[in-house]
Amino acid sequence: MTAESYPLHWPPGWPRLAWGQRGKSRFNGQTFNQIKELQRELRLLGAGNVVISSNVPVRQDGLPYADAAKRRYDDPGVAVYFTLTGKPLAMARDRYWTPWENMRSLVLAIEAIRSIERHGGSTMMERAFSGFTALPAPKSCWEILGLSPGATAQAIEAQFRAKAKTTHPDLGGSDAAMAELIAARNDALKGAK
Numbered sequence: 460m461t462a463e464s465y466p467l468h469w470p471p472g473w474p475r476l477a478w479g480q481r482g483k484s485r486f487n488g489q490t491f492n493q494i495k496e497l498q499r500e501l502r503l504l505g506a507g508n509v510v511i512s513s514n515v516p517v518r519q520d521g522l523p524y525a526d527a528a529k530r531r532y533d534d535p536g537v538a539v540y541f542t543l544t545g546k547p548l549a550m551a552r553d554r555y556w557t558p559w560e561n562m563r564s565l566v567l568a569i570e571a572i573r574s575i576e577r578h579g580g581s582t583m584m585e586r587a588f589s590g591f592t593a594l595p596a597p598k599s600c601w602e603i604l605g606l607s608p609g610a611t612a613q614a615i616e617a618q619f620r621a622k623a624k625t626t627h628p629d630l631g632g633s634d635a636a637m638a639e640l641i642a643a644r645n646d647a648l649k650g651a652k
Contacts, residue, residue: 493566536551
């Protein structure tokens, strides 16, 4: 798992919100305490290799600079990467207008998941965290087709037909592989010359 604390490294597969979809939270608390609270919850969870990633510049000790709370962030998202029982996991939040509110949201989510374990539900907790597995970046349509970005519509169609001969379910492929190929063709045609 390769993640940096600054700038924000958003986990693949996690949806993003537009600025207009974000809002103000009802959370109270001091700005800089959220980083320490998030680190504390992860420590209590038993997480290792923790990286809190955001667009908040941090000092060498991992805490933000003094003026960080006064800044306006175009992208206030926060992602946290960690390992738990040897598995790389990631959680992310960008629902609120500030990184501090998004960190607070992650603190509360991890605290709630930890409470499952405290009340005898370690199997439930493991299942809950299985959805947070850090996934590899999805393949681009160009990678799936085996073409360079910006190929012509004719080249895209020709490559699609050639690959369909091995991916079509009737010809030894699978439904999933064919669906991926069709989606790649459609995406590539949107940007074709």
